[in-house]
Structures are given as structure tokens and as C-alpha cells.
Amino acid sequence: MIVIGLMSGTSADGIDAAVVELLGAPPRLEWHVLGYSHFAHAPELREEIFACFRPETGSVDRLCSLNFALGEAFASAAIEAAQQAGLSMQQVDLIGSHGQTLWHIPTGKQASTLQLGEPAVIAERTGRPVVSNFRTRDMAAGGQGAPLVAYVDRILLTHPENRRAVQNIGGIANVTYLPKPGDGQSAFAFDTGPGNMLIDALAARVSGGRLACDVDGKLAASGKVHAGLLAELMETAYLHQAPPKTTGRELFGHTFADIVWTRAEALGLSAEDRLATVTAFTAESIARAYADFLPAQPDEVILSGGGALNPTLVSMLARRVAPARVLTSDELGLQAEAKEAVAFAVLAYESWHNRPGNLPEATGARQSVILGNFTPAPPRQSTIKPGSYTEARNSYTEKIDQVSTLEMVQMINREDIKVAEAVRPELPAIALAIDGIAARMQSGGRLIYIGAGTSGRLGILDASECPPTFSTPPELVIARIAGGKRAITNAVEGAEDDLEAGRREIEALEVNEKDSVVGIAASGHTPYVLGGMQEARHRGALVISLACNHPAPIEEHAEIVIAPLVGPEVVTGSTRLKAGTAQKLVLNMLSTGTMIRLGKTYSNLMVDVQMTNLKLRARGARIVAQACGISDAEARRLLEKCDNEVKTAIVSYLADIPAARARSRLTAVHGVIRKALSVKDL
Numbered sequence: 308m309i310v311i312g313l314m315s316g317t318s319a320d321g322i323d324a325a326v327v328e329l330l331g332a333p334p335r336l337e338w339h340v341l342g343y344s345h346f347a348h349a350p351e352l353r354e355e356i357f358a359c360f361r362p363e364t365g366s367v368d369r370l371c372s373l374n375f376a377l378g379e380a381f382a383s384a385a386i387e388a389a390q391q392a393g394l395s396m397q398q399v400d401l402i403g404s405h406g407q408t409l410w411h412i413p414t415g416k417q418a419s420t421l422q423l424g425e426p427a428v429i430a431e432r433t434g435r436p437v438v439s440n441f442r443t444r445d446m447a448a449g450g451q452g453a454p455l456v457a458y459v460d461r462i463l464l465t466h467p468e469n470r471r472a473v474q475n476i477g478g479i480a481n482v483t484y485l486p487k488p489g490d491g492q493s494a495f496a497f498d499t500g501p502g503n504m505l506i507d508a509l510a511a512r513v514s515g516g517r518l519a520c521d522v523d524g525k526l527a528a529s530g531k532v533h534a535g536l537l538a539e540l541m542e543t544a545y546l547h548q549a550p551p552k553t554t555g556r557e558l559f560g561h562t563f564a565d566i567v568w569t570r571a572e573a574l575g576l577s578a579e580d581r582l583a584t585v586t587a588f589t590a591e592s593i594a595r596a597y598a599d600f601l602p603a604q605p606d607e608v609i610l611s612g613g614g615a616l617n618p619t620l621v622s623m624l625a626r627r628v629a630p631a632r633v634l635t636s637d638e639l640g641l642q643a644e645a646k647e648a649v650a651f652a653v654l655a656y657e658s659w660h661n662r663p664g665n666l667p668e669a670t671g672a673r674q675s676v677i678l679g680n681f682t683p684a685p686p687r688q689s690t691i692k693p694g695s696y697t698e699a700r701n702s703y704t705e706k707i708d709q710v711s712t713l714e715m716v717q718m719i720n721r722e723d724i725k726v727a728e729a730v731r732p733e734l735p736a737i738a739l740a741i742d743g744i745a746a747r748m749q750s751g752g753r754l755i756y757i758g759a760g761t762s763g764r765l766g767i768l769d770a771s772e773c774p775p776t777f778s779t780p781p782e783l784v785i786a787r788i789a790g791g792k793r794a795i796t797n798a799v800e801g802a803e804d805d806l807e808a809g810r811r812e813i814e815a816l817e818v819n820e821k822d823s824v825v826g827i828a829a830s831g832h833t834p835y836v837l838g839g840m841q842e843a844r845h846r847g848a849l850v851i852s853l854a855c856n857h858p859a860p861i862e863e864h865a866e867i868v869i870a871p872l873v874g875p876e877v878v879t880g881s882t883r884l885k886a887g888t889a890q891k892l893v894l895n896m897l898s899t900g901t902m903i904r905l906g907k908t909y910s911n912l913m914v915d916v917q918m919t920n921l922k923l924r925a926r927g928a929r930i931v932a933q934a935c936g937i938s939d940a941e942a943r944r945l946l947e948k949c950d951n952e953v954k955t956a957i958v959s960y961l962a963d964i965p966a967a968r969a970r971s972r973l974t975a976v977h978g979v980i981r982k983a984l985s986v987k988d989l
């Protein structure tokens with residue numbers, strides 16, 4: 308699944324957007340970052356956010372508008388990030404949007420939190436479903452709503468031998484402690500205190516608003532830490548509270564910066580000394596938190612967040628946490644600035660799969676809960692352009708002719724993995740189709756596939772496998788291909804463009820309202836298929852379309868639309884690849900599902916097997932043995948008494964009746980074993 312994670316942190320400098328491919332489930336969650344982009348907020352938006360941070364200026368009308376303005380900014384960031392990762396929005400399955408924290412009261416009677424960035428706006432602009440508002444559910448369960456990345460850190464960064472402190476330094480600094488698996492401890496996390504928030508505030512003040520931060524820690528590097536002021540700052544009560552704990556701009560925001568500024572003025576500190584002192588405050592508060600609250604000192608400190616880009620801060624911290632080794636998450640393959648955005652992609656993925664995403668040890672919640680609110684995507688029609696996928700170019704495989712053969716097949720495999728995912732949203736339509744086909748077959752109808760080229764061949768393949776698998780008569784599941792039998796092995800140019808030929812096929816089959824016709828066309832355009840479907844509809848059959856574009860012309864003639872959107876092919880336009888695989892998967896489901904509904908299996912055993920050769924004889928005996936729980940030898944003897952009819956043998960044994968009675972019961976219930984076992988003889 309491809310998920311975009313969006314985050315605007317407490318620094319409110321802009322939106323981090325990570326495009327992440329996710330597969331599987333924890334503890335074996337596979338993740339791969341396909342792209343990361345940072346979008347600085349427009350100055351007016353940033354000003355508005357900061358105005359809304361202050362209770363004196365953050366009026367309710369401003370908050371109301373800001374919520375929508377942020378929604379627009381998040382939506383643009385998602386669209387841009389997908390583009391930069393070489394993906395169409397259609398290829399993105401889900402968006403996880405943290406939003407912008409405006410206010411956060413972690414504990415007490417008024418405990419609550421507010422993240423803005425309207426998800427309805429994001430869903431409407433991007434056409435994708437959104438999970439947002441992650442923190443509230445944890446708080447409703449008694450937690451502090453933060454830190455949430457701890458859950459993801461634990462999955463992505465736990466080390467078999469080293470104890471790790473995963474330290475994010477954003478506006479606020481937060482740590483996730485990851486014990487060694489052998490320690491018998493749980494991971495936990497808390498906010499250590501200020502990150503860059505005070506550094507940014509002082510950099511802005513000393514530069515008269517010119518600097519948004521102390522770029523590369525230059526000012527701090529040329530100043531001297533004032534030990535007295537640092538000691539005073541270290542007395543801040545929050546730093547001495549035991550976790551779980553979280554904090555924010557409410558504590559370390561402008562009011563705190565005002566106090567520091569006033570003290571620094573009184574002490575006559577230079578601009579550089581002021582920056583050196585608040586930078587040391589961040590480093591010292593982190594190191595002190597480790598000493599006071601971690602069960603053991605970490606072997607490694609893994610840095611992320613913008614603070615990892617400030618060398619002065621990093622070296623101050625490294626000195627204080629020695630002998631722990633200080634690394635950035637980049638060195639572990641996770642870009643430091645991208646980590647939080649990646650985390651919200653993972654959390655959205657977990658919520659999407661109904662799995663909890665909070666770590667009660669970190670937030671203090673009473674239990675794990677599924678996080679977030681879900682905003683559905685708009686109906687597909689409103690966002691997808693016709694015909695734009697099967698022929699589109701796949702930017703991910705542009706170098707496929709230049710990479711090694713192993714990399715080449717890895718590229719193909721990565722695309723193939725998306726196929727079953729693309730079929731998933733179509734399952735309700737597929738289930739509807741199966742029930743419709745089965746109901747019609749019960750009253751004597753047939754299943755007819757019609758397609759051209761690969762789509763036609765796939766129909767032929769599926770139809771021709773039904774008789775040997777389910778003992779169906781060959782005229783029950785039928786396939787027609789443009790150009791006739793010759794087209795199965797040779798391309799018959801032009802045949803697919805013949806609308807009239809498709810119509811005639813259906814006419815010749817004397818299709819009627821008991822039949823079901825599946826029109827198969829990767830592009831969704833093929834005239835031959837369109838002609839056949841049109842005629843089938845006219846004759847009252849159940850008509851189903853199977854295409855890999857949406858909307859597609861063949862849908863106009865279909866009662867049920869199946870459209871697995873697999874996206875651009877590895878080799879442009881080669882729809883025998885992903886589109887073909889998706890069609891095969893759907894046809895497998897249609898025929899197998901219909902046959903199961905018709906009782907062609909008993910449990911998951913193919914009881915309608917015909918014992919026409921040695922291999923099938925052995926299989927028949929095995930099926931009887933498995934269904935009845937008897938030995939192979941007993942099954943063979945039983946089959947002999949039952950004229951080698953597998954179903955008769957099973958009913959005879961399980962109902963403990965002679966073969967003849969078993970056979971007549973089966974006839975009375977159209978060969979369905981479960982029904983034959985539950986009916987009484989007349």
C-alpha cells in the first residue's frame with residue numbers, strides 16, 4: 308500500500324511529506340520511503356499560525372479559517388509529494404495527516420488537544436481517503452496524546468544488541484527508549500523538553516526577525532554558555548517530572564522566551580552567548596532526562612528532526628551523553644527530517660488495518676487504541692480521468708534497461724505486489740458478480756467471457772479449466788476471443804476493432820436473461836468487447852465489465868463494474884503484465900467463487916473431480932479420505948462401492964447410507980453435499 312504521511316510540527320516552519328510503501332504487519336512490517344519533500348509554509352500562513360498560537364490573538368474566527376487554509380496547504384503538499392515521487396495521486400492508497408498542533412493540554416481536568424488542517428479538504432482535493440486527528444483517541448483513553456512516534460520507532464528502529472534512545476529534536480524534543488529485546492522491558496517515550504523552539508525564538512529576536520533559526524548553529528558556536536542562567540533554566544519544573552509527560556508551545560513558547568530574554572538582558576549577555584546558553588539548555592535537558600528517567604543509559608542515540616542539522620547542538624549533546632554513540636537516523640536509512648512524516652504514514656496504515664497505534668507506556672493511556680478519524684475518498688468518477696493508466700509511463704522503471712538483471716526483476720516484482728492490492732477495493736463488486744452468476748447458473752444459465760488479445764486468452768484459459776477442475780460441462784463456462792480460435796496463439800490484427808463481430812458472437816450463442824457475460828478489456832475500450840456486451844445487455848443477460856481503467860466505455864453496458872486500477876505497466880502499455888495478472892486474479896475469483904456457491908467443493912476440497920486418469924484417481928481417493936477422515940485404502944474401497952463417484956462416496960459414508968440413496972439425495976439437491984447431508988430421504 309502506498310501512504311503519504313503529512314506533518315507540520317511545533318516549529319510550524321512547513322509541511323513534511325513522506326511517500327511510503329508499506330507491506331505486511333508488525334513485527335514484520337516492510338517499509339520503503341519512496342520520496343520525502345519539505346514545503347515551507349507561505350509567510351502569511353505562518354504568521355496566521357503563530358497568531359493563533361497565542362490565546363490573545365487566536366480568536367475563534369481565525370482558527371476556523373486557519374483550519375481550512377491548512378487543509379489546502381496539506382492537500383497541495385500531498386499532491387506535490389506524490390508527483391516528486393513519480394506517482395499519480397491514483398497510485399496513492401491513503402493519506403495520514405497529523406495536522407498542525409495549535410494547543411495541547413496533556414493532563415488535568417481540561418486535558419485536550421487541537422490539531423488543525425481540515426481532512427475533508429485534503430480528501431476532496433486529492434481524491435484519496437485520509438486518516439487524521441491521531442491524538443484525540445489516545446487522550447480519550449486517558450493518555451496524553453503524545454508522543455505517538457514511539458510506536459513506529461519501536462517497529463522500525465529496535466536493535467537486537469544495542470539499547471537505543473531515538474531522539475527527535477523538533478520544536479519540542481522527544482525521546483523513545485528502545486531496550487534490547489533481552490532486557491525484558493517495554494519501549495517507552497516522553498518529551499524531554501524544548502527542542503529548537505527557544506533557539507528559534509532567540510535567533511529571531513537577536514536578528515530583529517531576520518533569522519528564523521540559528522542556521523547551522525553558527526551564533527551558538529561563537530558564544531559562551533552562561534552557567535548560571537543554564538542552571539536556572541534547568542530548574543524548570545517540567546524537567547523534573549517523571550514520565551509519562553508531554554509538553555509544547557504552551558510551556559516553552561513565547562512567554563518562556565520572554566523570561567529568558569529578560570534574564571539575559573539583566574545579565575548583559577551578548578547575542579552569541581544567549582544562543583549558546585539556550586542551545587546548551589536543549590542539550591542539557593535531554594541528557595538529564597536520560598540520566599533521571601531511562602532504566603539504563605543508551606548505547607546509541609539516534610537523532611532526527613531539524614535539530615540534527617544544528618552541529619553546535621549535536622556536539623553539545625554528544626559530550627553530555629558520552630559514551631553513547633550519537634548517530635542520525637539518516638545513517639540507519641531514515642532521513643532525519645522525514646522521520647515524523649514517515650511515522651504518520653505508518654500510523655495511518657495501522658489504523659486503516661484496524662490495528663492500534665499508541666504505545667500506552669509512552670502516552671499513559673489505559674489501553675492501546677486505534678487512532679484517528681477516517682475521511683473517505685470522493686467517489687472515483689470525480690477524480691479519475693478515462694484511459695490514463697494502462698498506457699501511462701511508469702517513472703519508476705524508466706531505467707529498467709540499464710540496471711542489472713536482478714534489479715530488473717526486483718522492479719517487476721515491486722510492481723506486481725501492487726496487483727492484489729488493486730483488486731482489493733473491487734471485492735464487493737466481485738462478490739456481487741459471483742452471487743449473480745451463481746443464481747443464474749442455478750436456473751440453467753451460463754458464464755460467458757468475451758475479450759480480445761491477452762484479455763481474450765485469459766477468458767479462454769479460465770473457461771477451459773472449469774471442466775477438469777469442477778467437472779462442469781464444457782458449455783457451462785464459455786469464452787470468446789476476437790479473431791476466433793486462431794487468435795489464441797496468433798495475434799489477429801484488427802479483430803478487436805470489430806464491434807459487429809462481438810455482437811454476432813453473443814447472438815450466435817443465443818444469450819438470454821439466465822446467462823452472465825463478462826466483458827474483459829484492460830483498456831476498457833475494445834470495440835469487439837463493447838459490441839458483445841451491448842448485445843448481451845439487450846438480451847437481458849447479467850453483464851459485468853472487467854477493465855483496468857476507470858471510468859471506461861465498457862462500463863456503460865455493465866450492471867456490475869470491476870476495475871482493478873493497477874497503474875502504469877513496467878513496460879509502457881504492456882497490459883499483459885499487471886493488468887493481465889489482475890484480470891487473471893479476478894477471473895479466478897469469479898469462476899472459483901461461483902463454483903463454491905454451487906457446491907462444487909465440500910469444505911475446500913474439489914469434490915467434483917472426474918477420475919479420468921491415474922493422477923485424478925489418486926486425488927479422488929485422497930479427497931474422500933480427507934472429507935471422511937478415513938485412510939486412503941478405505942477411501943478406495945468406498946469409491947469402488949460407489950461407482951468411483953467422489954460425492955456419492957462422501958455422502959454415503961458421512962450419512963451412513965447405501966450408495967444408491969446417497970446418489971438420489973445428491974440428485975435432489977443439485978449435487979450439493981452439505982444439502983444432501985442435511986435432507987431427509989423422501
Ligand SMILES: Nc1ncnc2c1ncn2[C@@H]1O[C@H](COP(=O)(O)OP(=O)(O)OP(=O)(O)O)[C@@H](O)[C@H]1O
Binds near residue numbers: 478503611647
Ligand atoms: N541548518 C539548520 N541549522 C540549525 N537549525 C536548523 C537547521 N535546519 C533546521 N533547523 C531547526 O529545525 C527546526 C525544524 O525542525 P523540525 O521540522 O524537526 O520541527 P517540527 O517537526 O516542526 O517540530 P516537532 O517535532 O516538535 O513537532 C527549525 O525550526 C530549526 O530550528
Ligand SMILES: CC(=O)N[C@H]1[C@@H]2OC[C@@H](O2)[C@@H](O)[C@@H]1O[C@H](C)C(=O)O
Binds near residue numbers: 479647
Ligand atoms: C501535541 C504535539 O503535537 N506534540 C508533538 C510535539 O512535537 C514533538 C513532541 O511535542 C511530540 O510529543 C509530539 O509530536 C511527535 C510527532 C509525537 O507525537 O511523537
